[in-house]
Amino acid sequence: xxxxxxVYRVFRRELLRLSQEKSVxxxxxxIPIVVFFVLGSIYYKGALREVPIAVYDNxxxxxxxxxxxxxxxxxxxxxxxxxxxxDALENAFVEKGVQGVFYIPQDFHKNILKSVPTQIRxxxxxxxxxxxxxxxxxxxxxxxxxxxxxxxxxxxxxxIDPNKIMGTILPIDINTRVLGNPxxxxxxxxxxxxxxxxxxxIIFLASARAFNREWKKNTYTxxxxxxxxxxxSMILGKYFAxxxxxxxxxxxxxxxxxxxxxxPIYGSFLNIFTLLLLFLTVNILMGFGLSLIVKDExxxxxxxxxxxxxxxxxxxxxxxxxxMPWPNTIYAQIIPYTHFLTAFLKLYQIxxxxxxxxxxxxxxxxxxxxxxxxxxxxxxxxxxKIFLTPKTATL
Amino acid sequence: xxxxxxxxxxxxxxxxxxxxxxxxxxxxxxxxxYFVLMGSTYIKKDEEKVSVGVVDLDLTKSSKSFxxxxxxxxxxxxxxxxxxxxxxxxxxxxxxxxxxxxxxxNFEKKLKKNxxxxxxxxxxNTKFLSSNDINKAVNLVALEYAFESRKKFFESKxxxxxxxxLKANPITTQINAVYNSTNNYGDFLLPALLILILHQTLLIGxxxxxxxxxxxxxxxxxxxxxxxxxxxxxIGKLGFYLLLYSAYMLFTFAVAFPYFxxxxxxxxxxxxxxxxVFFTATILYGWFISSFFKSQAIAMEIMxxxxxxxxxxxxxxWSLDQMPLxxxxxxxxxxxxxxxxxxxxxxIMGVDHLLYxxxxxxxxxxxxxxxxxxxxxxxxxxxKMVIKKMVPDRAQQV
Numbered sequence: 001x002x003x004x005x006x007v008y009r010v011f012r013r014e015l016l017r018l019s020q021e022k023s024v025x026x027x028x029x030x031i032p033i034v035v036f037f038v039l040g041s042i043y044y045k046g047a048l049r050e051v052p053i054a055v056y057d058n059x060x061x062x063x064x065x066x067x068x069x070x071x072x073x074x075x076x077x078x079x080x081x082x083x084x085x086x087d088a089l090e091n092a093f094v095e096k097g098v099q100g101v102f103y104i105p106q107d108f109h110k111n112i113l114k115s116v117p118t119q120i121r122x123x124x125x126x127x128x129x130x131x132x133x134x135x136x137x138x139x140x141x142x143x144x145x146x147x148x149x150x151x152x153x154x155x156x157x158x159x160i161d162p163n164k165i166m167g168t169i170l171p172i173d174i175n176t177r178v179l180g181n182p183x184x185x186x187x188x189x190x191x192x193x194x195x196x197x198x199x200x201x202i203i204f205l206a207s208a209r210a211f212n213r214e215w216k217k218n219t220y221t222x223x224x225x226x227x228x229x230x231x232x233s234m235i236l237g238k239y240f241a242x243x244x245x246x247x248x249x250x251x252x253x254x255x256x257x258x259x260x261x262x263x264p265i266y267g268s269f270l271n272i273f274t275l276l277l278l279f280l281t282v283n284i285l286m287g288f289g290l291s292l293i294v295k296d297e298x299x300x301x302x303x304x305x306x307x308x309x310x311x312x313x314x315x316x317x318x319x320x321x322x323x324m325p326w327p328n329t330i331y332a333q334i335i336p337y338t339h340f341l342t343a344f345l346k347l348y349q350i351x352x353x354x355x356x357x358x359x360x361x362x363x364x365x366x367x368x369x370x371x372x373x374x375x376x377x378x379x380x381x382x383x384x385k386i387f388l389t390p391k392t393a394t395l
Numbered sequence: 396x397x398x399x400x401x402x403x404x405x406x407x408x409x410x411x412x413x414x415x416x417x418x419x420x421x422x423x424x425x426x427x428x429y430f431v432l433m434g435s436t437y438i439k440k441d442e443e444k445v446s447v448g449v450v451d452l453d454l455t456k457s458s459k460s461f462x463x464x465x466x467x468x469x470x471x472x473x474x475x476x477x478x479x480x481x482x483x484x485x486x487x488x489x490x491x492x493x494x495x496x497x498x499x500x501n502f503e504k505k506l507k508k509n510x511x512x513x514x515x516x517x518x519x520n521t522k523f524l525s526s527n528d529i530n531k532a533v534n535l536v537a538l539e540y541a542f543e544s545r546k547k548f549f550e551s552k553x554x555x556x557x558x559x560x561l562k563a564n565p566i567t568t569q570i571n572a573v574y575n576s577t578n579n580y581g582d583f584l585l586p587a588l589l590i591l592i593l594h595q596t597l598l599i600g601x602x603x604x605x606x607x608x609x610x611x612x613x614x615x616x617x618x619x620x621x622x623x624x625x626x627x628x629x630i631g632k633l634g635f636y637l638l639l640y641s642a643y644m645l646f647t648f649a650v651a652f653p654y655f656x657x658x659x660x661x662x663x664x665x666x667x668x669x670x671x672v673f674f675t676a677t678i679l680y681g682w683f684i685s686s687f688f689k690s691q692a693i694a695m696e697i698m699x700x701x702x703x704x705x706x707x708x709x710x711x712x713w714s715l716d717q718m719p720l721x722x723x724x725x726x727x728x729x730x731x732x733x734x735x736x737x738x739x740x741x742x743i744m745g746v747d748h749l750l751y752x753x754x755x756x757x758x759x760x761x762x763x764x765x766x767x768x769x770x771x772x773x774x775x776x777x778x779k780m781v782i783k784k785m786v787p788d789r790a791q792q793v
């Protein structure tokens with residue numbers, strides 16, 4: 001009975017058709033395997049450690065050496081060069097390959113003893129803000145620790161209750177708790193975002209050729225007769241076949257890429273799976289819509305690439321949407337990935353209850369509706385190509 | 396080398412591009428649209444007013460003053476006030492806020508008694524930029540309180556206010572973010588992003604053109620038209636792309652860079668010269684890779700997916716020496732890698748020319764590799780075409 005069901009017949013035909021398409025093999029096997037693992041390997045170390053720095057100790061005193069020891073003990077810094085003149089400071093970033101230069105001034109120790117203000121100058125190579133931020137944080141930490149220790153030494157003999165020393169030196173003690181990637185790991189941060197944006201691109205690009213390719217290869221008549229002329233069956237059958245391929249790609253991401261790179265999933269897998277089903281459906285249907293509207297598969301591909309390529313930039317993942325100019329924020333809203341990403345991060349990293357992702361789910365449902373409308377428009381525009389007359393269908 | 400022939404081939408290639416809507420879109424519309432779309436995204440360069448929620452259980456003058464100071468920082472905006480921590484955590488789970496500052500009861504009391512007053516800071520670290528900015532702002536405000544408290548202590552011991560200030564802060568730090576004074580995201584990413592847009596659209600458009608040639612058998616005709624001479628063919632075929640992207644390059648450095656306030660500290664002509672070497676190497680690489688495709692669609696799909704890995708492997712966001720050795724090696728084979736380093740040193744840092752000689756030599760070496768690879772591929776395809784032609788001829792004779 002199932003064998004005669006048009007949806008099943010189209011589904012089976014589509015599975016076979018896709019497996020024989022070179023392009024599908026590239027999109028679903030070669031590209032993801034190569035790209036996902038290259039991207040993961042780039043950040044495989046997770047966190048930046050031992051960033052190379054240079055120190056110019058113009059004081060060469062006990063205290064300056066203590067400061068240098070503090071720098072050496074920081075897990076983020078590694079002193080690779082000791083400079084001996086201010087001339088070297090200028091080109092140290094390029095010549096020595098360091099990301100930061102710490103300059104300890106002359107009479108550093110003497111001035112502190114005399115209570116004369118003294119300043120440590122730190123130069124960070126901020127052409128890369130990842131290094132810039134890390135050095136800023138580490139430099140402030142090290143200097144404040146030493147500064148605090150000096151103040152403690154100064155106030156102790158002045159008659160202070162020992163229990164109040166800490167409260168005087170550091171009156172506000174910040175207890176920081178980090179949710180979602182508390183390890184500050186770059187693989188955990190970037191790889192899930194990059195793999196899921198590529199997931200959207202792959203599904204969209206593949207489904208943007210679902211119908212126009214049939215016209216190009218003159219196989220549409222066969223599809224039409226297999227589906228017994230039922231457009232609903234045609235779309236559903238193709239949808240299920242694409243969903244199988246899309247889910248296999250999700251399997252690659254969540255069952256292979258995530259475990260290999262040790263990316264933890266904090267949320268419920270069932271919730272994530274449900275969200276993924278919705279996200280994949282949206283992309284398949286929008287791709288189908290594009291494929292039905294644009295007869296030329298290459299132009300459809302162009303449109304799909306153009307629409308999807310900036311998805312990562314506009315998702316607000318690395319640079320927030322609220323910091324973009326308003327036309328760009330609108331563009332960000334018209335890409336399903338933006339909404340999926342927010343819901344995905346909520347579920348998989350923060351483990352929020354399902355009802356917290358309703359705003360994003362509603363937006364994705366709106367995209368689902370848009371996908372259906374696109375399909376309807378495509379069916380209307382190309383009705384002569386889609387709804388064949390019995391004579392053409394037989395031919 | 397026949398200049399007349401080359402010019403004819405260049406014109407023919409221009410016609411091909413103009414008649415192919417897809418290639419036209421990629422080469423003429425996409426770079427401009429992406430420049431506008433992507434470039435304008437980072438026009439503000441940095442984020443401001445990251446939304447933060449507060450839970451003030453102390454509700455005193457001191458707690459309010461502390462929160463006001465946080466709110467006054469450039470990057471933080473206290474947008475939500477909650478009555479309990481669980482309510483605030485719900486707000487953060489809904490992504491209404493990116494961080495929570497929670498002030499417990501007795502905050503003021505402890506401050507006045509010179510006891511350490513703990514406050515809670517919860518960060519949503521799913522996005523690093525906002526999380527870092529909140530963390531930095533709250534810590535700097537806490538540091539201000541530390542100086543104030545130390546100063547007051549010394550004053551209470553009879554020191555005059557200015558001397559007390561010196562005692563309270565024995566070591567100050569002056570952190571100079573060199574080449575990007577505000578350590579902002581836009582200045583960091585935009586130069587590389589603009590070049591990546593040119594690189595990727597060039598590769599996609601070129602690969603489409605070459606794949607289309609192979610599919611339609613035009614390549615064979617082009618070989619013949621160039622008198623089976625590699626230089627005639629390659630300059631004629633790729634000259635159009637080089638001319639077009641030289642124009643884009645001039646636009647990028649003369650218009651886009653100044654528009655986005657990106658510096659060009661080095662010599663402009665040196666920049667143009669090295670950029671020409673970069674684009675020539677990229678075009679030769681592009682031709683070599685594209686010559687393996689026979690389908691325009693497949694060429695497009697594959698090239699489109701190279702954007703992220705090619706960009707990230709160059710070490711623009713992550714230190715190259717922190718990557719596996721194999722990736723470091725692959726990265727060095729891509730012309731974009733030395734070119735990014737060159738742009739950084741020449742345009743952004745403005746260092747002496749001796750300090751970027753390595754990158755120029757690297758680019759010239761890659762240009763040579765690209766040339767040799769394209770030449771060998773040309774000869775191989777030529778032979779293949781001759782054999783193909785001979786087989787039906789023999790079959791006819793038989």
